[in-house]
Amino acid sequence: MTTRAKSGIFKPKYTTDIASLNSYALHVALSSNSEPRGFKSTAKDPKWIAAMVDEINALQHNNTWMLVPRPSSTNIVGSKWVFRTKYHSYETVERYKARLVAQGFTQLPGIDYSYTFSPVVKASTIRIVLSLAVLNNWKLHQLDVKNAFLNRI
Template identity: 45%
Template sequence: MQEKLNQFERNQVWELVNRPINHTIIGTKWIYRNKLDEHGIVIRNKARLVAKGYNQEEDIDYEETYTPVARLEAIRMLLAYASIMEFKLYQMDVKSAFLNGFIQEEVYVEQPPGFENSEFPNHVFKLKRIYMD
């Protein structure tokens, strides 16, 4: 979990600020998952920090949202074209790929449970970038 928070710091995802008065503060929580090998044995524990965005209201707390991912049809077209042209394709996984988008609205989230700043326990994080992964 600390590794994930360090990633946020390195990528300047957020900054610790005084709690604003007239803004919705979104809670955060940790989601845990075990990564298994082909025999079903746990090889790694994974933690993901998520925002509890379900208490936000559209047009009040945020505008239109979307996730920039390729549609299945576009991927199929690419594979068909690559097959016809005999291209060699490679696949890769970009760690923290979604930590690169800047955010338009002012969004504030609670400090992650168990990782509150002891000097500023009542402060919140102001998001500077989108932090989906």
């Protein structure tokens, strides 16, 4: 049996010139590397401090945690800040987003946590709903829920 590679048949490799795509907001956002990597680089910038304050206020408002004395025999899960810059379609900054996330890789299954189920919509379901909306001329609205996974079901 002769394979394509043995016959010298290969898929063509298409390369994209990023410099020619800089006028598009998505490519600018993807190619820019302006997001900070850690807390030290953001502690001096007022816009990132405001984003972190908003996140802490939302976590406290939702009663995400409760301060308790540390038991000596338990594993403490650390946390870290993750920063993202959200852009409008016309290349301007929409907002600065800071999230405080748990470092779950330090947990042990069955000891530190039990398995849970988180209902998430599949992409195919969204495509079907959008297709039905187009076919039936339905109006669509978008909704963004802040801290959606912190709300109880």
